[in-house]
Amino acid sequence: MIVSVPKPSSDDVSVAFQGVSKRFAASGESGAFTALNNVDLDVGLGSITGIIGRSGAGKSTLIRLVNGLEKPSSGKVLVDGVDVGALDEAGLRNLRRSVGMIFQHFNLLSSRTVFGNVALPLEIAGVDRRAIEARVRPLLDLVGLADKHARYPAELSGGQKQRIGIARALATEPKLLLSDEATSALDPETTQSILELLKRINAELGLTVLLITHEMEVVKAVTSDVAVIDKGEIVERGHTFDVFTHPKHETTRALLSGLPGSKLPDAVARGLKPAASAGDRAVVRLTFFGATAERPLVSQLIKSVGAEVNIIAGTIDEIGGKPYGSLVVAYAADAETSGRAERFFTENGLVTEVLGYVA
Ligand SMILES: Nc1ncnc2c1ncn2[C@@H]1O[C@H](COP(=O)(O)OP(=O)(O)OP(=O)(O)O)[C@@H](O)[C@H]1O
Numbered sequence: 001m002i003v004s005v006p007k008p009s010s011d012d013v014s015v016a017f018q019g020v021s022k023r024f025a026a027s028g029e030s031g032a033f034t035a036l037n038n039v040d041l042d043v044g045l046g047s048i049t050g051i052i053g054r055s056g057a058g059k060s061t062l063i064r065l066v067n068g069l070e071k072p073s074s075g076k077v078l079v080d081g082v083d084v085g086a087l088d089e090a091g092l093r094n095l096r097r098s099v100g101m102i103f104q105h106f107n108l109l110s111s112r113t114v115f116g117n118v119a120l121p122l123e124i125a126g127v128d129r130r131a132i133e134a135r136v137r138p139l140l141d142l143v144g145l146a147d148k149h150a151r152y153p154a155e156l157s158g159g160q161k162q163r164i165g166i167a168r169a170l171a172t173e174p175k176l177l178l179s180d181e182a183t184s185a186l187d188p189e190t191t192q193s194i195l196e197l198l199k200r201i202n203a204e205l206g207l208t209v210l211l212i213t214h215e216m217e218v219v220k221a222v223t224s225d226v227a228v229i230d231k232g233e234i235v236e237r238g239h240t241f242d243v244f245t246h247p248k249h250e251t252t253r254a255l256l257s258g259l260p261g262s263k264l265p266d267a268v269a270r271g272l273k274p275a276a277s278a279g280d281r282a283v284v285r286l287t288f289f290g291a292t293a294e295r296p297l298v299s300q301l302i303k304s305v306g307a308e309v310n311i312i313a314g315t316i317d318e319i320g321g322k323p324y325g326s327l328v329v330a331y332a333a334d335a336e337t338s339g340r341a342e343r344f345f346t347e348n349g350l351v352t353e354v355l356g357y358v359a
Contacts, residue, residue, distance in 0.1 A: 011045070012044060012045045013042045013043065013044060013045060013078075014043045014044065014045045014046075014047070014079070014080065014175070014176055014208040014210075015041075015042070015043040015066055015077065015078065015079050015176065015208075015210060016041075016042050016043075016076075016077070016078040017039045017040060017041040017042075017062070017065075017075070017076075017077055018040060018075055018076045018077075018078065019038055019039075019040060019074065019075035019076070020036055020038070020039040020040075020062075020065065020072045020074070020075035020076065020077060021034065021036055021037055021038055021039070021072065021073050021074045021075055022034070022035045022036040022058075022061050022065065022070060022072055022073050022232075023035070023073045034232055035058045035061045035232050036058045036061055036062060036065075036072075036232045036233075037231075037232040037233050038075070038233070039062065039075070039229075039232075039233070039234055040234070041227055041234055041237065043208060043210050043225075044208070044224075044225060045208055046202070046206055046207075046208055047208060047209075047223075047224045047225050048198065048199070048202050048208075048209040048211070048222055048223045048224050048225070049208075049209070049210050049211070049223060049224070049225045049226070049227070050211050050212075050213060050218065050219040050222070050223035050225070050226045050227070050240070051063070051210070051211070051212045051213075051226075051227050051228075051229055052212075052213055052214065052215075052216065052219050052226060052227075052228055052229070052255060053214065053228060053229035053230055053251070054214060054230070054251075054255075055214065057229045057230055057231060057232070058229050058231075058232040059212035059213075059214075059229060060180060060212065062212070062229065063178050063180055063210065063212050065077045065084065066079060066084065066099065066176075066178055066210065067084075067095065067096055067099045067101060067178060068084045068085075068087060068092045068095055068096070071084075071085045072085055079095060079098075079099065079176065080098070080175065080176075082095070097121070097125060097172040097174070098172070098174050098175055098176065099174050099175075099176045099177075099178060100168075100169030100170055100171075100172070100174040100176070100177045100178070101169055101177070101178040101179075101180065102162065102165045102166055102169050102177065102178070102179050102180070102182045103165065103180050103181075103182065104180060104181040104182060104184045104185050105185060106153070106158075106161040106162055106164070106165045107165065108153040108161055108164060108165065108168075109153075110152065110153050110154060111152075112152075112153075113149065113150050113151060113152055114140070114145060114148050114149050114150070114151050114152075114153075114156070114164050115136055115140070115149040115150065117153070117164055117168055118136045118139055118140065118164060118167045118168045118171055119132050119136050119171070120168065120171075121168060121171045121172050122135060122136070122171050122172065125172060135171060136149075136167075136171070137149075139167040139170055139171060140167060142167065142170075142201075143163040143164070143166055143167045143197065144163065144197075145160060145163050145164065145167070148160065157190070158185060158186050158187075158190060159186055159190035159193060159194060162182060162183070162186065162190075162194050163194070163197065165182070166194075166197060166198075166201070170201070170205075170207075174207070175207065175208065176207070176208045176209075176210065177198075177201070177207050177208070177209045177210070178210050178211070179198070179209060179210070179211035179212070179213075180211075180212055181212060181213055181214070182194065182198075182211065183195065183213070183215070183218055184213070184214070184215065188217075191217075191218070192221065195218065195221050195222045198211075198222055199222055209222075211223070216255050216256055216258060216259050217259065219240060220240065220244060220259070220317075220319050220320075223240045223320070224239065224240060224320055225237070225238070225239055225240060226238070226239075226240045226243050226244075228243070228249060228251055228252045228255065230249070230251040235249040235251055235252070236248055236249040236251070236252045239320075240319055240320050241289075241319045241320050241322050241324075244256065244319045244324070245287055245289055245319070245324055245351065246351060263313070264283075264312065264313055264328060264355070265312065265313065268283065268312055268330075268358060271358045271359065272355060272356035272357070272358060273356055273357045273358070273359075274356055274357075275357065276333040276357040277357075277359070279359070280333045280357040280358060280359055281310070281330040281331060281332055281333055281357065281358050281359075282330065282331060282332075282333040282338060282341075282354055282357055283312065283328060283329075283330045283354070283355045283356050283357065283358055284328070284329055284330070284331075284341070284352055284353065284354050284355065285326060285327070285328045285352065285353045285355055286326070286327045286328075286329065286345065286350050286351070286352055287324065287325070287326050287350070287351040287352075287353075288324065288325050288326075288327070288348075288350055288351075289322065289323065289324040289325070297327075297348065297350075298311065298327070300344070300348075301329070301341070301344055304340055304341070304343070304344040305331055305337060305340050305341045305344065306337075306340060308331065308332075309329050309330070309331045310329060310330045310331070311327065311328070311329055312328040312329060312330055313326075313327075313328040314326065314327040314328065328355065330358065333357055
């Protein structure tokens with residue numbers, strides 16, 4: 001007799017989405033709206049994994065399945081190997097203690113002090129006063145707000161409120177932290193400091209972080225792994241560095257084009273044509289990393305192509321601590337010049353993308 005045994009989730013996986021679909025009843029229409037379609041995704045234990053997608057792609061729905069705020073219509077969501085959809089109320093309470101969450105609008109209680117907000121999950125869990133004191137003080141130290149323990153949320157900046165949100169999320173010593181657009185309401189500098197804090201918590205406490213965002217900057221700054229979601233389907237996933245330097249799906253490319261340094265100057269972008277006419281120049285993006293980033297590529301390119309090469313845009317940056325560069329150049333689109341340029345790109349292991357042609 002053949003017995004089918006459910007696939008065990010591997011030891012190094014924090015959250016596993018297995019063939020997960022979510023359909024919502026559509027009001028006023030027949031049928032249902034499919035918010036998630038057959039999602040398979042593993043979130044590595046100890047990783048900072050980002051889920052990025054445009055508005056309405058299904059990010060919030062995906063994250064709400066992890067702490068049981070939604071149930072899948074089909075498929076399974078496993079957290080540390082436990083099937084969230086099969087939990088009863090007591091099981092869900094336990095799960096929510098081991099899964100912290102932070103929110104775009106912080107969700108602090110205005111009538112409670114900073115200390116009172118961080119203590120709340122512990123009070124709900126029935127922890128005694130002394131143990132609460134012993135837990136909350138070091139958490140406030142960790143997020144750098146020990147001196148604000150008696151203040152009220154209205155007296156804090158957005159970044160400080162999010163630090164309190166993080167301390168509160170950590171109060172019950174979760175193994176997993178969910179972040180729902182936690183930096184979207186913050187200015188760029190405050191965003192950076194919150195992302196640094198998340199990185200530190202991930203490294204020091206070994207906490208897995210699953211964050212959803214529509215901002216590529218956030219993914220670039222903090223995640224080790226990323227999945228791109230589009231219309232309820234995961235269209236691309238991998239280590240963040242690989243996905244950023246070799247984006248395969250059109251949605252990923254579109255999201256990446258919004259990054260500072262990736263944008264073409266307006267005058268060039270407006271004049272870009274999909275095909276070349278006689279006398280046009282090809283506009284090509286070169287991406288280089290590792291050892292390539294340190295070589296004098298531009299002068300070598302000019303020498304090899306033997307014609308005028310214009311530099312249109314360029315940036316040197318880091319993804320997950322690894323340096324990479326992106327350079328947009330233009331050169332004559334005739335077959336001979338293009339052939340020489342392509343040989344140079346191949347010989348130097350450069351990733352290239354023809355963006356179009358300009359007169
Ligand atoms: N309770 C619900 N009932 C009906 N439709 C819903 C429900 N929740 C979400 N949806 C729909 O599912 C789709 C995905 O929504 P979701 O909130 O997951 O997207 P998102 O990627 O988080 O978007 P945003 O970045 O704008 O928050 C949307 O089209 C939304 O209208």
